[in-house]
Amino acid sequence: MTDLLPFLVIGLTTGSVYGLAAMGLVLTYKTSGIFNFAHGAIAALAAYAFYEVKVVRGLPWPVALLVAVVVLPPLVAMLMERVTRALAGATTTMKIVATIGIQLIITGALLAHYGAAGLTFPAFLPADTIELFGVYVGIDQLVSACVAALGALGFFVFFTFSPLGVRMRAVVDDPDLLSLAGTSPFAVRSWAWLIGSHFAAISGVLLAPLIGLDALLLTLLVVQAYGAAAVGLFASLPMTYAGGLLIGVLAALATNVVSGSVVLSGLPPAMPFLVLFAVLLLAGKRRLVDIGATRPTPPQPPLLGPRTARIVALVVIGIGIAVPFLVGAKLPVYANALVFVLIFSSLQLLVRTSGQVSLAHAGLVAVGAATFSHLAVGAGLPWLVAVLLAGAVAVPVGALVAIPAIRLSGLFLALATFGFGLLLENVVYRTGLLFGASGSLPAPRPDGLGGDLPFYYVLLGFAVAGVLLVAAVGRSRLGRLLRAMADSPTSLATLGLGVNVTRVTVFGISAFLAGVAGALYASQGHSATGTPFTSFTSLTWLTVLVLCGAARSAAPLAAAIVFAVLPAYGGGEADGSSGWMPVLFGVGALLVALHESSARRGRSHVSAEWPTGSRAAERIGSPGRAAARERVAHRDVDSAVRVRVGAAGGAR
Amino acid sequence: MFELDSITAGYSGSVVLRDVSLWVPPRSVVALLGANGAGKTTLLRVASGLLKPSAGRMRLDGVDVTGKPPHVLARHGVCHVPEGRGVFPHLTVRDNLTIQATGGSAAEAVERAVSAFPILGEKLNQQAGALSGGQQQMLALAHAYVIDPSHVLLDEVSMGLAPVVVDEIFESLAKLAASGCALLLVEQYISRALELADYAYLITRGGIEFAGEPGELDGDQLTAKYLGTPLRS
Amino acid sequence: MTLRVDGLTVRFGGNTAVDGATFEAPLGRVTGLIGPNGAGKTTTFNACSGLLRPSAGQIRLSGKDVTAMVPSARAQRGLGRTFQRMELFDSLTVEQNVAIGREARLARSRPLKQLWCPPAERTEVREATEEALELCEIGALRRETAGSLSTGQRRLVDLARVLAGGFTMLLLDEPSSGLDTAETKRFGEIVIRVVAERGCGVLLVEHDMALVMSVCEYLYVLDFGELIFEGTPEQVRASDVVRAAYLGSEAA
Ligand SMILES: Nc1ncnc2c1ncn2[C@@H]1O[C@H](COP(=O)(O)OP(=O)(O)OP(=O)(O)O)[C@@H](O)[C@H]1O
Ligand SMILES: Nc1ncnc2c1ncn2[C@@H]1O[C@H](COP(=O)(O)OP(=O)(O)OP(=O)(O)O)[C@@H](O)[C@H]1O
Ligand SMILES: [Mg+2]
């Protein structure tokens, strides 16, 4: 027991900071209905601001602290309040994408400017140790823990007893109604973002000395915060803080237990996700209310008429066939892009057609790649069989992800899938179960079609088939049911549809496509590895797809070009997940999300033929119907009025 | 005195109200009638600031309040009880009342609401979303009782309420009016609304078709003008 | 396909919303379920359609106990309902809303049925949609997005959707609230006509007594979750108990 004590103390100190960060996250979520995926990035930003002032500019540390936790947060809060207002009434998907966009911008910019290698964070608190319960604790750690605990406590008291607290909870239910009751929703939300940003900034500055100045690591602070927030069921602030402590302690203890085991070394960082996943699975659906979830976007009118669309599609395929003769040595780039057409198609099916957000897609693709290698090389199956089976194996994995989807929706599905993706990445990839001990497996190409040129055409065939499949599903009965389900699953169920079956079916189809794409990716690159398929990749994919949403059903194609082709002509990067590209994607996705929700609020329900005049008046236009109705009405009205008047007349 | 002057308003791309003028004199009850989809709700949304008119002026006790946000109008005594979802479903009944009281005393708000609707007293700690439909309607209507508004805009408040409760509500509306508060009433029980009203407006396809004393609107004329033409579409 | 409810009890934590209610809604008849606000009518509907698990009691459809079935399975057996707070598919058009009423029922819980719609079913869906739109007279609204309709218009869409489903037992929760006078009258005619033509049964929750008295053949009165009276509209109107608990001046 005593040898566990040091871990317990370390766990509590970091856990206290996690708790503070998580409270900020829950607060802003509860008041804006927006789950801020950029929360960790704000913490990172504050830590880097401190670094910039202290180390780069050489000013004393109190100044640096002032800039990081006093000057910066209000600026961030102002930005976030604007975003919140602009996102009012947006779909859950758009809200998620907007904050992921902000996260990509901040993290991407920090990485690109300061480099990916971790920097040493200047210690500004005394590093002496004192003895506490027989354990030596650094004063800096103790100060961090206490600051975090005091902040959390103070805020909890404020939230419970100040009238602002109740209003903060009301604003997300119905800002209009709050406004009718005489309180400005704008002011209430600004306060929430101000407090939330401060908490993020403080936790960033407190955490940086403990884990070093690493933009990605600090961004993933939000991950610990998710876990903690889940313990509080995304609603209770004290439980959220307790969740932070719990996760800190669990991670510290796990570090102790698994030290020495390579297989389990991924466990401590994955701890918050285990917690998150467990809570999402165990907590009843009723206890997890997706705050501020609104109606999904109405189906967008197609850009082109059906005939034009068909012609355009044929032209695009024609260009696809001609590409090898036009691009010379860049052919592999285009072959790769074809695989991405398939990946984005499968994502499109989930995100656009069914309105569900999956952040585990990279994991599904990785599963497909690994399975393919095992089947084609390990079991020696024919190439095509192995590809299709790789898709088939991804289906049960997709179904596993779909289990939370059956019970949860919107944000919680996104979080659960993100957790699942990180679990795959941190634990399963490392075990060698997927990619062997070396982390990389060989992957063959089909016999006789192994050259770059013939294989390009094989990929083209798959890509076309995938796009057609997704389009067909969108037009099928399943597509219609999915659009209805996004609005009201309850009434669909009472109309007789087995909605759980629907959800699993669509996840299954999407997973199949992702698995096949994984096999093709491996085959194209001659090897299967997990490196390109991190959870960060999943986030980037989603943003890129949304970025290209204006292309309607051609979005997967556009996304593949943006993600896999453009970077090759830009800075010579391999794909869209390094350098300044993520920043650009982030900006783009944010703009698209904002634009789409403003278009949604101002959506015209009337065609342009009637620029003025009442819609009701216009509708009565057809004389035949109106006349018929008039007759009916005349006959009935007298008695109808008498009934009501008679009934009411008795009141006196 | 609440004046709406030549209001034109709608949702982007569609104009619902055209050149509508309406006065709510002090201490009076004004009934606003019209078929489904005529634009009654839209007019109330304009009046309380939820919807900005694209043309026209609004004056509250002589002060121009055109384009003012709802919370500013609310502080000037305008109380809008919206159609349908007028409660914060994830908050308890008590918290709902606290918010309605805008800065006033929470305890007093609860007391007033409970004396108007005793059933709410038993549900103070229940989430508003778990109330029955009628109980939610009572909670929404309590807003008019927990503050002392100068103008109350009511959008089909009797919807979903039991006949006994409707009786009570009309009685208490009469009291509210007698205490000096002006009411703008949209109601499905037309004759009851007319009984209470000092003035009536009839709105057809987004335009005012009739304005005057309820007496003039009785019987045949009501039937012919309001119900004789099938406004529903 | 009679709906029979036996000793239904639903508790929410400490308080009992429905307390041992027993009643029956046979085919070919409009049965009314009335009672004060908070009496437990909507809760009863939720238990019948499977959105709530009752604490005690049974629900039978044509003799078969369906108490443990999920909502979709009950709908498959012909039980349809509307919602007091209308649950429309707000982003779809009126026509699509109504069509889904039939399509959901055809698709059931079978993955293949959900994926593919055979041509015969396509015709069936179209016909059912047209009939329901016609019946509710909302054909002119068919291309409007459901989310942009006024309250009264939404009620009619909700009704049309459940009518398109071709259910044999309809539970209607305050279908006329928000409808104007003429439309309420019209609604009464639709219900009577549907029952006469299709021979289905209707269980109606309503606060508009004029409507209830004119369309219902038999009434059950709930108060505080308990059945306090049952009988024909005339008997209910004459009952002192009901007048005190519910009707007030309406009964005069
Ligand atoms: N958000 C919206 N976007 C577009 N059109 C709308 C919107 N809300 C209402 N409308 C349209 O404006 C018209 C007037 O609607 P409004 O809600 O004011 O009617 P109402 O008179 O209150 O009807 P009811 O008695 O049914 O409540 C209707 O034709 C409706 O379709
Ligand atoms: N989820 C819930 N949790 C707690 N109490 C509930 C819940 N749902 C309903 N109740 C309570 O149960 C009682 C019955 O509610 P129900 O909605 O069935 O009433 P109703 O008869 O439909 O009334 P109305 O005519 O007002 O719609 C009410 O007192 C309500 O507050
Ligand atoms: Mg209205």
Ligand SMILES: [Mg+2]
């Ligand atoms: Mg009810």
